[in-house]
Amino acid sequence: MNFKSIFLTIAIAVFSLTVISCDKEVSTSPPPTPVPTGFISFESNPSGAAIYLNNKNTGQFTPDSICWLEDDVYKITLKMNLFRDTTFYAQAEQNKKTKISIDYFGNPLMFGSISCSSVPSNSLILINGKETDKHTPFVFSNLKPGIYLVGYKSFGCRQDSQFVSVESNKTSKSFLELVDTTVWMNFNSSNSAFRASYLSCIAIDDYDIKWIGTDGDGLIRFDDNQWNYYTPKNSPIPGYSVNSIVIDGKIIWIGTNNGLANFDGISWKVYRSDNSLLPNNFVSSICRDPVTGNIWIGTSSGLARISRVGFGLSWTVYNTSNSQLPENAISKVAVEYGKVWIGTNTGYLVNFNGNKWTTIKRLPGEITALWAGVSYGGLWASYHDYIRGTGDIGGVYVYDNNTLTEVKDLPSKQFKCIASHSDTKWIGTVDGLIKMNGMNFSELFTSSNSGLPENYIKDIAFDSKGIMWINTFTKGIVKYKIKKN
Numbered sequence: 001m002n003f004k005s006i007f008l009t010i011a012i013a014v015f016s017l018t019v020i021s022c023d024k025e026v027s028t029s030p031p032p033t034p035v036p037t038g039f040i041s042f043e044s045n046p047s048g049a050a051i052y053l054n055n056k057n058t059g060q061f062t063p064d065s066i067c068w069l070e071d072d073v074y075k076i077t078l079k080m081n082l083f084r085d086t087t088f089y090a091q092a093e094q095n096k097k098t099k100i101s102i103d104y105f106g107n108p109l110m111f112g113s114i115s116c117s118s119v120p121s122n123s124l125i126l127i128n129g130k131e132t133d134k135h136t137p138f139v140f141s142n143l144k145p146g147i148y149l150v151g152y153k154s155f156g157c158r159q160d161s162q163f164v165s166v167e168s169n170k171t172s173k174s175f176l177e178l179v180d181t182t183v184w185m186n187f188n189s190s191n192s193a194f195r196a197s198y199l200s201c202i203a204i205d206d207y208d209i210k211w212i213g214t215d216g217d218g219l220i221r222f223d224d225n226q227w228n229y230y231t232p233k234n235s236p237i238p239g240y241s242v243n244s245i246v247i248d249g250k251i252i253w254i255g256t257n258n259g260l261a262n263f264d265g266i267s268w269k270v271y272r273s274d275n276s277l278l279p280n281n282f283v284s285s286i287c288r289d290p291v292t293g294n295i296w297i298g299t300s301s302g303l304a305r306i307s308r309v310g311f312g313l314s315w316t317v318y319n320t321s322n323s324q325l326p327e328n329a330i331s332k333v334a335v336e337y338g339k340v341w342i343g344t345n346t347g348y349l350v351n352f353n354g355n356k357w358t359t360i361k362r363l364p365g366e367i368t369a370l371w372a373g374v375s376y377g378g379l380w381a382s383y384h385d386y387i388r389g390t391g392d393i394g395g396v397y398v399y400d401n402n403t404l405t406e407v408k409d410l411p412s413k414q415f416k417c418i419a420s421h422s423d424t425k426w427i428g429t430v431d432g433l434i435k436m437n438g439m440n441f442s443e444l445f446t447s448s449n450s451g452l453p454e455n456y457i458k459d460i461a462f463d464s465k466g467i468m469w470i471n472t473f474t475k476g477i478v479k480y481k482i483k484k485n
Contacts, residue, residue, distance in 0.1 A: 298333040
């Protein structure tokens with residue numbers, strides 16, 4: 001076969017394939033499918049209902065629309081939290097827009113109820129913070145589905161409330177047992193603006209304002225309505241941990257783990273070892289002499305006295321090098337009309353009358369509390385120590401008429417504070433609050449038999465009405481209206 005013949009054969013083959021391919025493409029193309037034009041729009045009151053089409057979630061919410069529907073009857077379900085599902089059928093037609101509007105509140109079955117009850121009964125009911133004229137027990141009907149704040153108020157009890165969900169055609173129950181505040185009342189983060197984690201000390205001024213020391217959250221001022229917090233972030237107070245507070249007229253003295261401060265409600269003055277004669281920035285205890293007005297400060301490096309001279313202050317420092325103090329680590333100080341009592345970290349109980357130093361006794365543990373006054377017993381002192389392998393040891397002593405006597409048969413060995421009111425002594429311990437009758441144990445208040453939220457008592461103070469205010473360690477502040485026998 002010559003070259004011309006080969007070329008002609010190839011040309012004929014290519015032409016044939018081309019013709020066959022084109023003929024096949026033209027003859028097998030399907031006719032175009034028309035696009036459906038059915039259209040349904042949805043609205044609801046309230047809006048936000050999920051739209052289901054033939055039991056399938058469209059992912060759309062009212063108000064919205066579904067388009068490109070074929071001629072057909074569709075099952076539509078609108079779903080909304082707390083409401084009954086609404087199901088109906090809708091016809092989609094070509095080249096026509098169908099509009100559907102659903103009013104949930106036009107259906108009586110959409111409404112719900114709240115059954116309210118409380119202890120004590122006959123408590124006034126509040127809905128969303130507003131008082132109603134209804135008292136428990138009572139059922140509120142025809143309520144729109146939603147979340148309601150239901151509150152209760154009764155005389156002698158702490159007002160309380162809770163959130164209640166109301167669902168269509170259902171009755172929700174709301175019940176609260178109100179806390180009786182006629183004797184005990186607790187303030188904590190769940191029922192007030194109180195937000196401290198650990199408490200230390202408390203003092204109450206002449207205006208019944210509570211000054212509360214914390215271990216890590218600074219100083220708190222509470223006037224029975226408002227809580228004010230003072231920390232190194234928002235005030236000049238030198239430390240986050242407050243160890244002692246004393247009232248000096250309109251001035252509040254605050255001893256912290258990082259210096260001493262006084263505060264008159266407006267301005268602050270801060271004293272540290274680098275700008276004053278304060279022996280150490282760790283201030284463990286402060287007291288005020290009611291006769292002279294002198295302020296006594298215990299620190300981990302000695303004792304300081306602040307006296308007023310004209311418009312200024314005069315400092316005097318006492319330590320083992322210039323006095324008969326047996327050690328410099330002071331844990332507690334107290335004043336008994338001209339006599340200063342000092343307790344140390346290793347148990348020394350010392351008296352200073354301005355001229356003479358007398359070591360009364362060395363107790364077998366750190367002095368944890370001192371109370372000095374003119375009522376029964378001139379001085380009450382407690383100590384505590386922990387001996388590995390033996391456990392806790394501790395006790396309370398009374399020094400009166402130059403005689404030191406140990407108080408026997410107390411239900412705790414870990415003592416944190418001692419206070420007095422109407423000649424009755426109260427001792428705060430890690431096991432509860434002890435009431436004394438003279439030198440005899442009278443009663444132990446605990447979280448299981450009283451309104452105390454925990455047994456660990458850090459400090460106690462009394463207001464002008466004789467109401468006791470108690471600092472617990474981790475469960476807030478307790479107000480105790482002492483029952484008179």
